[in-house]
Amino acid sequence: MLFNILMLIAGLGVLVWSADRFVYGAAAFARNLGLPPMLIGLTIVAMGSSAPEMFVAATASMEGMSNTAVGNVLGSNVANITLILGITALLGAISVSSQTLKREIPLMLAATVLAGYLINDGMLTRFEGTVLLVAFFSLMGYFIWQALRNKQIDPLSDESDAEIPKNVPTLHAIIWIIVGMVLLPLSADWMVTGAVGIAKTFGLSDLVIGLTIIAVGTSLPELAACVAGVLKKEDDLAIGNIVGSNLFNILAVLAIPGLIAPGEIDANAAGRDFYMTLGTSAALAVLVLSSGAKKQLTRWHGAILLVVFIAYQIVLFQSQ
Numbered sequence: 001m002l003f004n005i006l007m008l009i010a011g012l013g014v015l016v017w018s019a020d021r022f023v024y025g026a027a028a029f030a031r032n033l034g035l036p037p038m039l040i041g042l043t044i045v046a047m048g049s050s051a052p053e054m055f056v057a058a059t060a061s062m063e064g065m066s067n068t069a070v071g072n073v074l075g076s077n078v079a080n081i082t083l084i085l086g087i088t089a090l091l092g093a094i095s096v097s098s099q100t101l102k103r104e105i106p107l108m109l110a111a112t113v114l115a116g117y118l119i120n121d122g123m124l125t126r127f128e129g130t131v132l133l134v135a136f137f138s139l140m141g142y143f144i145w146q147a148l149r150n151k152q153i154d155p156l157s158d159e160s161d162a163e164i165p166k167n168v169p170t171l172h173a174i175i176w177i178i179v180g181m182v183l184l185p186l187s188a189d190w191m192v193t194g195a196v197g198i199a200k201t202f203g204l205s206d207l208v209i210g211l212t213i214i215a216v217g218t219s220l221p222e223l224a225a226c227v228a229g230v231l232k233k234e235d236d237l238a239i240g241n242i243v244g245s246n247l248f249n250i251l252a253v254l255a256i257p258g259l260i261a262p263g264e265i266d267a268n269a270a271g272r273d274f275y276m277t278l279g280t281s282a283a284l285a286v287l288v289l290s291s292g293a294k295k296q297l298t299r300w301h302g303a304i305l306l307v308v309f310i311a312y313q314i315v316l317f318q319s320q
Helices: 002-032 038-050 051-062 066-090 099-119 126-149 156-164 170-202 206-218 220-231 236-259 267-289 299-318
Strands: none
Touching: 002 051, 002 066, 002 170, 002 206, 002 220, 038 220, 038 236, 051 170, 051 206, 051 220, 051 236, 066 099, 066 170, 066 206, 066 220, 066 267, 099 126, 099 236, 099 267, 126 220, 126 236, 170 206, 206 220, 206 299, 220 236, 236 267, 236 299, 267 299
């Protein structure tokens, strides 16, 4: 038991650190290539913050634990909105002024509906994984097109530019990319091994371990990014991290178990947990897009989101 806990903690620590270094190197390399800051923020940074979910999903799927991979995706998206955004909003009201975000949030909701439609039959096939991956790359293509053609000033662009590393030698950036690519799969394997051992000790299902311990652990990069964004008064970037990560999770990461270990998934994932994911995504859309002229998430909103997260965790553990 102690060994499994140490494996989980060590894996989580290295996973979060290596994801941060990977994002640092990739963003710096992209800046050196002359890519627009908005494009880097919407693609590389968002994908990098979801690197833990991606590598955990791949590791779990290769070990025949597709329910853990699916649970990690759904649980991470719920945690991003309820736990991460809840904590962030408690630090201070979050204002949203970016027109880009107002386009991205409905897309996140649409992607969630697509994923729900595909897993509604309790199966995640290789074809469905391919559909999700095609949708992801199509969306990335749309973001790239928008970033290259839209010359209007957007708060998210300015905030993204401020966060992307400057004056980093290309060789150093490449080294950090390589370090991240080596340590991410290694630490993901440690984390899954530890989580499986703990799950067996307490009788937790593969799905629940993915929805809880692993989901919260892999969402830590988003927590760090959101808290830092709000403290720096970069509110749009904080919301953008959540939306971008959730989009990447529900399309690219959910495709992984379908491609690697297609087959039947837990009925709760296709029912209870998907509807929780859809409900929290819809709640974020309502809060951001219908919160008055100032478009703010207040401390009250943050408190409600945290209560929802805690209630959901209680339901999950009581279901065992």
